[in-house]
Amino acid sequence: MRLPAFAPDGGFLLIGTHALFVAGLIGGFGALAVQALVVHPLAARAAKLAPDFDAEQPVRRFARAGLLLALATGPLLLWLQTADFAADWQPGTVLATLWPVLRDTRFGHTILVQELAACAALIAALPRAGRAGMSHHAGRAGAALAGLALAAEAAHAHLPSMATSLPGIGFALAVGIAHLLGGGFWVGGLWPFRRLIARAPTSLALQYARGFSIWGRRAVIAVAASGLWQAWVLVADLPGLFGTSYGWMVLIKIALFAVLLGFALRNRYRLVPRLARGGGAAARATLLRSIAWQSLAGIAVLAAAALLASLAPAIHQQPIWPFPIRPSFAAINEDADFRHEVIGAAIAVGGGVVLAGLGFALAGWRRLAAWALGLLLILRAVPHFDLIVVPADPQVYDHSPTQFATASILRGAALFAGHCALCHGATGAGNGPAAAALPIHPADLTAAHLWMHRDGQLFWWIGHGIAMPVGPGMAMPGFKPVLNHADRWALIDYLHAHNAGLVLRRTGHFSPPLQAPAMALTCAAHGARKAGAGAGSLADLAGHFVRLVLGPATPVAGVITVTTDPAAHPAPGLCVAADPTIAPAYAILAGYLAGPDAAAHVAGAAFLIDPAGWLRAVSAPAGTPDARQPGAWQNSAELAALIRRLAAHPITAEAGHAHMAM
Amino acid sequence: MRWTHLLLPAMLLSTSPAFAHAFLKSARPGAGAVLQTAPATVAITFTEAIEPDFTHIVVTNAAGMRVDTGRQTPSEGGDRLSVALKKLPAGTYTVTWHATSTDTHKTQGSYRFTVGH
Known part of the structure; x- marks a missing residue:
C-alpha cells in the first residue's frame, strides 16, 4: 500500500507551539465552562450535601494553569509565525516584522484578541481577597472570555480563507467556532470534572456526573456535526480521504474521536451507574482511571487537530490511490443484468444486517440461528460486489494541471508524432507501421472508448506502460524515462482534442461535451460594468x-x-x-x-x-x-x-x- | 482483496472541486498571453484571501532582471494584488508569485507572458 507524502506547513516548532497555545485555551475554557455550567447550578445542593466541600478551588486552579499556558506560549507563537511570514529567522528581521503582522494580518489581529481575552479571563478566575470562591458573575464572565479566546481560533483555520468559493465566511466561522467550543468543553473540561469526582462526596459526585453528561452530549453533537461538515468540504471525495496525508489525518482524528466517545459512553452507562449502586471506593477508582485515559485520548485528538491544520486540504493535493482496486460503476451503468445483480446483493447484505441485529433481541438457539443466517447471507452476497470494483493504479485519480490549454494540445501533438505514431498510427487509429508485428494490436485512440478512461489512468499507462493481459512482458512500454509530467499530460490533451475533432467532423457535435481549452486573452480594462471587462483568460x-x-x-x-x-x-x-x-x-x-x-x-x-x-x-x-x-x-x-x-x-x-x- | 469490500458502502461518487490545486485563480495579463501593447501592471486574483504584506509578485525579463517597480496594490476584496511595471520592450517575461493566505499557509508559482511577436 502506498502512503502519501506527509508535508506539514511551517515546521514542527511552530505547529507544536500553536498546539500548546490552543491546548492552554481549551484547558482554560473547559474548566471555566464546567464551573459555570456544572458547578454553579449545583451550588445550593452542594451547600446542603457537603457544606465543607470547596468545588471551585480545583476547577479554578486548572483554569488558571491553562490560561497561563496560553498567555505564555502566545508571544512565542507570534514570534515564530512572524519569522515564518518573513521567511527569515534573524531576530532583527522578526522584530521589525512584528508590527506589520500585528497591524495588518488576520493572524496578528486574532492573536491579539486571544491574548487580551485570555488575560481578562485569568483575572476573572483569580481568587478574591476575603472570598472563598468566585461569584457567579465572575465565573460566567471568565467562561465567556475564555470562550471568546478559543472561538477566535476559528479565524486561523482553512475554511474562512477559502470562503470566497463556499457558503460564506459567516457560516464557515460559525462551524469552526462550534467545533472549537464543543471540543473545548468536552476535552478541556475532563480533568476538572475528574477532580470533582475525586474529591466530592459520592452523592454530590453523582450530581456533577449528571450535569457534565448533559452538556457533554451537546458538545459531542456539536463536535461531530461541525467536524463532518469540514471534512466533507475539505476532503470532498474518496481519493482525497485515502490518497492524501490530509485525508489520513482526518481518518486518524475520527478514530481518536471514536476512542474518546467510547470512554465517555463507558463512563456514562457503566461506571457512573456502578458508583450510584454503592460501588464504593473501588467503583470510584475505576471511574477516575477511565477519565484519566480519556483525557490522554483527548490530548491525542488535539495533536491530530494541530497537524491537520498545518496540512494543505485534500482538495488541494494530488491524491495517490493506495488500494489495488477502486470503485467503478461503469459495468453496472452499461449492463442492466449487472445492475440487478449488485442491487440484489445490496438487498441481501441489508437483510443479513437486519437479521444479525434481530439476533440481539432473541435468546438461546434463536439468537445463534439469526446470526448464522445473517452471516451466511452477507458472505453469499459479497462476491457480487466484484462488479463495482476494478483494478486501480496509484495515479488513477490524478487531475490534469493543464486546463486543456491550447499550448498543451499542440505540445501533445508534436510528442504524439515522435513517440506514439509508430505503433498507434499518424491518425491514432492503432494502425502504425510497427503495429502489425506486435502480439497485441495497439489501441485505437480515435474510438469512443478513450473517454471511458480517467485522465489519471491514461497518465499512468503512458508513464508505466500496460502489462500483457496474460503472461509476462508489456503490451505497451512505459514512457516515464523520456516524457516528463507536463509531456504526459500534454499527450492526453492532444488525444482528447484529436478524438473530439474526428467526432465533430463526423457528427457536427462535440460528443461527449468538451470544455473549451484554456487560453490567455486581453479584454478592455475600462467600463467595469461591461461584460468581460478586465478579463485575462x-x-x-x-x-x-x-x-x-x-x-x-x-x-x-x-x-x-x-x-x-x-x-x-x-x-x-x-x-x-x-x-x-x-x-x-x-x-x-x-x-x-x-x-x-x-x-x-x-x-x-x-x-x-x-x-x-x-x-x-x-x-x-x-x-x-x-x-x-x-x-x-x-x-x-x-x-x-x-x-x-x-x-x-x-x-x-x-x-x-x-x-x-x- | 476481499477486505476492501468493506469500504464499498462508504464509497460515493466524487464531487469535482472547483479549485483543485490552482492557487492562482486568474491573472492579467494571463498565463501564456501574447500582447501587442506592453501592460502597465500585473494583477493576480487568488483562490483564497491573502495577506498583502506577505504576498509578492516579481516580474523579470528573459535576462532575469526585475522589470516591476515593487509598488504593490491590494484590492478591497482581499484576494487580488497588482504590481506596477516599468515600460516593457518586446520580449518574454516571467511572473513569479509568493502568496501567504489569511490562514497563514504559503504557496507559490510562476507563469510567462509575451509582449510583441
Missing part, C-alpha cells in the same frame, strides 16, 4: 456566451467576441487572444491532423462557448468543404436564436468527459 469570461473567431472579427450583440487577430485592439465586447497556439490547436479540435498548414483549414471559423465553458457549436467559413452555419455568426439575429436554443439545453457537469470516465 477565457475562464474569467465564465457566465457569458463567448464567440471565438479564428481571424479578424467585429463585436456582435449578445456575446463576447474573442478574436485571434494580433492586430486587433480590445474594445467593449471584443477581447484579443493573440497566442499563436490557438488556431493550430482549434484546427485539431475541428478534426484536422496537426501540421504546419492545419491552422489554414480553420481560418475564419468561429466556435461558440457557453457560460459554463462548454464548446457548443462551430461555424466554418463559406466556401470551405465543411461549411456549417457560415458567416461566423456575424448576423446577430441568427446568433441570438442559436444562443436561445443552447441556453434552453444547458450541459451539466456530469455529462462532460471528466465525469464520463468511471
Whole structure:
C-alpha cells in the first residue's frame, strides 16, 4: 500500500507551539465552562450535601494553569509565525516584522484578541481577597472570555480563507467556532470534572456526573456535526480521504474521536451507574482511571487537530490511490443484468444486517440461528460486489494541471508524432507501421472508448506502460524515462482534442461535451460594468456566451467576441487572444491532423462557448468543404436564436468527459 | 482483496472541486498571453484571501532582471494584488508569485507572458 507524502506547513516548532497555545485555551475554557455550567447550578445542593466541600478551588486552579499556558506560549507563537511570514529567522528581521503582522494580518489581529481575552479571563478566575470562591458573575464572565479566546481560533483555520468559493465566511466561522467550543468543553473540561469526582462526596459526585453528561452530549453533537461538515468540504471525495496525508489525518482524528466517545459512553452507562449502586471506593477508582485515559485520548485528538491544520486540504493535493482496486460503476451503468445483480446483493447484505441485529433481541438457539443466517447471507452476497470494483493504479485519480490549454494540445501533438505514431498510427487509429508485428494490436485512440478512461489512468499507462493481459512482458512500454509530467499530460490533451475533432467532423457535435481549452486573452480594462471587462483568460469570461473567431472579427450583440487577430485592439465586447497556439490547436479540435498548414483549414471559423465553458457549436467559413452555419455568426439575429436554443439545453457537469470516465 | 469490500458502502461518487490545486485563480495579463501593447501592471486574483504584506509578485525579463517597480496594490476584496511595471520592450517575461493566505499557509508559482511577436 502506498502512503502519501506527509508535508506539514511551517515546521514542527511552530505547529507544536500553536498546539500548546490552543491546548492552554481549551484547558482554560473547559474548566471555566464546567464551573459555570456544572458547578454553579449545583451550588445550593452542594451547600446542603457537603457544606465543607470547596468545588471551585480545583476547577479554578486548572483554569488558571491553562490560561497561563496560553498567555505564555502566545508571544512565542507570534514570534515564530512572524519569522515564518518573513521567511527569515534573524531576530532583527522578526522584530521589525512584528508590527506589520500585528497591524495588518488576520493572524496578528486574532492573536491579539486571544491574548487580551485570555488575560481578562485569568483575572476573572483569580481568587478574591476575603472570598472563598468566585461569584457567579465572575465565573460566567471568565467562561465567556475564555470562550471568546478559543472561538477566535476559528479565524486561523482553512475554511474562512477559502470562503470566497463556499457558503460564506459567516457560516464557515460559525462551524469552526462550534467545533472549537464543543471540543473545548468536552476535552478541556475532563480533568476538572475528574477532580470533582475525586474529591466530592459520592452523592454530590453523582450530581456533577449528571450535569457534565448533559452538556457533554451537546458538545459531542456539536463536535461531530461541525467536524463532518469540514471534512466533507475539505476532503470532498474518496481519493482525497485515502490518497492524501490530509485525508489520513482526518481518518486518524475520527478514530481518536471514536476512542474518546467510547470512554465517555463507558463512563456514562457503566461506571457512573456502578458508583450510584454503592460501588464504593473501588467503583470510584475505576471511574477516575477511565477519565484519566480519556483525557490522554483527548490530548491525542488535539495533536491530530494541530497537524491537520498545518496540512494543505485534500482538495488541494494530488491524491495517490493506495488500494489495488477502486470503485467503478461503469459495468453496472452499461449492463442492466449487472445492475440487478449488485442491487440484489445490496438487498441481501441489508437483510443479513437486519437479521444479525434481530439476533440481539432473541435468546438461546434463536439468537445463534439469526446470526448464522445473517452471516451466511452477507458472505453469499459479497462476491457480487466484484462488479463495482476494478483494478486501480496509484495515479488513477490524478487531475490534469493543464486546463486543456491550447499550448498543451499542440505540445501533445508534436510528442504524439515522435513517440506514439509508430505503433498507434499518424491518425491514432492503432494502425502504425510497427503495429502489425506486435502480439497485441495497439489501441485505437480515435474510438469512443478513450473517454471511458480517467485522465489519471491514461497518465499512468503512458508513464508505466500496460502489462500483457496474460503472461509476462508489456503490451505497451512505459514512457516515464523520456516524457516528463507536463509531456504526459500534454499527450492526453492532444488525444482528447484529436478524438473530439474526428467526432465533430463526423457528427457536427462535440460528443461527449468538451470544455473549451484554456487560453490567455486581453479584454478592455475600462467600463467595469461591461461584460468581460478586465478579463485575462477565457475562464474569467465564465457566465457569458463567448464567440471565438479564428481571424479578424467585429463585436456582435449578445456575446463576447474573442478574436485571434494580433492586430486587433480590445474594445467593449471584443477581447484579443493573440497566442499563436490557438488556431493550430482549434484546427485539431475541428478534426484536422496537426501540421504546419492545419491552422489554414480553420481560418475564419468561429466556435461558440457557453457560460459554463462548454464548446457548443462551430461555424466554418463559406466556401470551405465543411461549411456549417457560415458567416461566423456575424448576423446577430441568427446568433441570438442559436444562443436561445443552447441556453434552453444547458450541459451539466456530469455529462462532460471528466465525469464520463468511471 | 476481499477486505476492501468493506469500504464499498462508504464509497460515493466524487464531487469535482472547483479549485483543485490552482492557487492562482486568474491573472492579467494571463498565463501564456501574447500582447501587442506592453501592460502597465500585473494583477493576480487568488483562490483564497491573502495577506498583502506577505504576498509578492516579481516580474523579470528573459535576462532575469526585475522589470516591476515593487509598488504593490491590494484590492478591497482581499484576494487580488497588482504590481506596477516599468515600460516593457518586446520580449518574454516571467511572473513569479509568493502568496501567504489569511490562514497563514504559503504557496507559490510562476507563469510567462509575451509582449510583441
